[in-house]
Amino acid sequence: MVKKEMVEVRILKIILITYILLCLAIAGLNYGYASHASEKVANFINWFWHFYENWVKTIFIIICSYLTIKIVKTQGRLAMRKRNLIGFIITALVVHIIGPILLQNKELYFFTMPLPWTSTPLQLLYSNSSFYQSHYPIWGTLGITTALIFYICFSILVIVGTFLFGRRWQCSTLCLFNGFASEIFEPAIPLIGKSKKITPRKKRLFLVLRWIFLIVALFFTLWWVLFLLGVTVPGDFKVMSKVESFKYLTTELLMAMFFWVTFIGRGYCNYCPVGTIVAIISKIAGQKINTTNTKCIQCSKCNKACPMSINIKEFAFTGQMVKDINCVGCGHCVDICPTKTLSYSTNFLEKLHTINKKYNKNYKNNESNLFLEVMQDTLVEQKLCNITDEVIDEYAVEMLDEKVEDPTVDCINVTTDKSTDELPDKTVEEPIVDCIDITTDKSTDELPDKTVEEPTVDCIAITKNKSTDELPDKTMEEPIVDCIDITTDKSTDELQDKTM
Numbered sequence: 001m002v003k004k005e006m007v008e009v010r011i012l013k014i015i016l017i018t019y020i021l022l023c024l025a026i027a028g029l030n031y032g033y034a035s036h037a038s039e040k041v042a043n044f045i046n047w048f049w050h051f052y053e054n055w056v057k058t059i060f061i062i063i064c065s066y067l068t069i070k071i072v073k074t075q076g077r078l079a080m081r082k083r084n085l086i087g088f089i090i091t092a093l094v095v096h097i098i099g100p101i102l103l104q105n106k107e108l109y110f111f112t113m114p115l116p117w118t119s120t121p122l123q124l125l126y127s128n129s130s131f132y133q134s135h136y137p138i139w140g141t142l143g144i145t146t147a148l149i150f151y152i153c154f155s156i157l158v159i160v161g162t163f164l165f166g167r168r169w170q171c172s173t174l175c176l177f178n179g180f181a182s183e184i185f186e187p188a189i190p191l192i193g194k195s196k197k198i199t200p201r202k203k204r205l206f207l208v209l210r211w212i213f214l215i216v217a218l219f220f221t222l223w224w225v226l227f228l229l230g231v232t233v234p235g236d237f238k239v240m241s242k243v244e245s246f247k248y249l250t251t252e253l254l255m256a257m258f259f260w261v262t263f264i265g266r267g268y269c270n271y272c273p274v275g276t277i278v279a280i281i282s283k284i285a286g287q288k289i290n291t292t293n294t295k296c297i298q299c300s301k302c303n304k305a306c307p308m309s310i311n312i313k314e315f316a317f318t319g320q321m322v323k324d325i326n327c328v329g330c331g332h333c334v335d336i337c338p339t340k341t342l343s344y345s346t347n348f349l350e351k352l353h354t355i356n357k358k359y360n361k362n363y364k365n366n367e368s369n370l371f372l373e374v375m376q377d378t379l380v381e382q383k384l385c386n387i388t389d390e391v392i393d394e395y396a397v398e399m400l401d402e403k404v405e406d407p408t409v410d411c412i413n414v415t416t417d418k419s420t421d422e423l424p425d426k427t428v429e430e431p432i433v434d435c436i437d438i439t440t441d442k443s444t445d446e447l448p449d450k451t452v453e454e455p456t457v458d459c460i461a462i463t464k465n466k467s468t469d470e471l472p473d474k475t476m477e478e479p480i481v482d483c484i485d486i487t488t489d490k491s492t493d494e495l496q497d498k499t500m
């Protein structure tokens with residue numbers, strides 16, 4: 001297994017090196033050599049640039065997403081990561097393949113980062129700008145209008161989506177600058193040396209850089225807006241364009257690559273101007289990582305997994321929510337947490353969750369819920385216990401998360417942090433049980449004795465801190481089970497209707 005992972009990481013590294021080298025070569029040819037080359041050569045460079053940016057990049061995103069999933073699936077759950085990678089694949093297909101074919105514009109990717117990241121889209125509004133002059137002969141008025149409409153639509157998509165889903169929407173789903181690279185190449189970064197964390201000193205440096213870059217980006221945007229409005233502003237548009245291109249190539253593109261090679265994938269995200277804007281919107285959207293201090297076992301896995309070096313463990317220890325401005329919403333911490341202590345949320349997602357829970361109450365159409373309902377009735381009929389609807393709802397959702405298919409169960413063992421000694425008498429005469437263990441923070445090995453005489457059990461254990469794939473095989477032949485444990489974190493006196 002380890003060997004297989006190593007091969008996949010190596011392939012990822014080779015693809016990342018290829019991606020960086022091609023990027024450097026094409027940027028050099030396009031911004032340097034092409035202007036002096038013959039028309040034929042310049043056209044070839046242009047064609048190759050578009051081919052690389054659209055097709056090669058999309059193919060790399062698909063292949064590397066697959067490899068990354070294969071590598072990280074051994075580390076725990078993948079739900080958030082999978083969504084990130086699927087999001088990037090869809091975005092790449094739309095921006096790099098489908099959009100260019102439908103709109104006959106191979107440079108749509110220029111228009112996927114909202115203001116103030118670059119003033120390039122604004123330059124399209126000025127017919128003397130070099131960007132306009134180099135593109136008008138190819139795109140025409142219709143093409144330029146289409147590009148601007150695409151830009152406005154994409155910017156609205158980013159802003160509205162961030163208000164709903166937090167920074168995760170842009171930085172872990174849509175961003176085709178550094179967001180996609182830091183996710184799809186994550187196991188291969190850094191190319192040199194070991195994975196690093198941002199020290200408090202570097203954090204302070206990034207904090208200063210963050211505001212400097214935002215101010216510079218806002219300055220360029222404001223300059224172009226005023227210039228387009230006819231206001232007399234100091235400086236020349238040609239100089240402004242050149243300075244901005246230089247800034248992009250050196251402090252952004254090259255630096256992002258430098259971080260991939262030597263530091264961390266999200267290095268640039270610490271001072272990206274769009275990242276700062278979406279972080280501010282995320283604050284308004286109520287983005288947070290929820291924690292539960294009763295479940296955290298202080299294993300530090302979340303801290304190790306966080307690409308932005310946020311001290312999540314400290315928040316989890318005190319049960320506080322993580323509301324760090326640097327959180328890109330990647331969900332690596334959520335996936336890796338062995339006790340499912342963490343969850344990503346925004347105000348909108350919380351509302352959705354509430355509606356979803358209500359919707360799930362109507363579980364008659366759902367197999368898992370049907371099974372739970374039957375089980376609930378059986379337990380009540382046999383006077384074994386009374387499980388409240390809330391308990392059923394909660395575990396129904398959990399079962400859906402764990403994708404348990406078609407279980408046939410009569411017995412639930414729900415435990416949290418009580419020993420069986422504290423539980424009331426649970427002896428049951430001749431029950432017929434296919435047994436489920438739903439536990440939270442205990443492995444099935446740690447569960448109290450559930451002695452069964454000649455049990456007729458098809459036993460499924462659903463635990464919060466393990467995926468079903470990881471659970472040991474508990475299939476038994478024709479078992480008969482005696483025991484039902486239903487505990488929460490309340491004393492048995494506090495529990496309602498669980499008399500047996």
Ligand code: SF4
Pocket residue numbers: 170171172175176177178179180268269270272273274275276
């Ligand atoms: S911070 Fe900037 S570069 Fe990083 S993912 Fe977000 S938008 Fe992209």
Ligand code: SF4
Pocket residue numbers: 295296297298299300301302303312313316336337338339340341342
């Ligand atoms: S990974 Fe989960 S259990 Fe471990 S320290 Fe972080 S929050 Fe606590």
Ligand code: SF4
Pocket residue numbers: 289305306307308309310312322326327328329330331332333334344
């Ligand atoms: S706290 Fe870190 S790991 Fe968790 S979602 Fe935010 S950036 Fe990702």
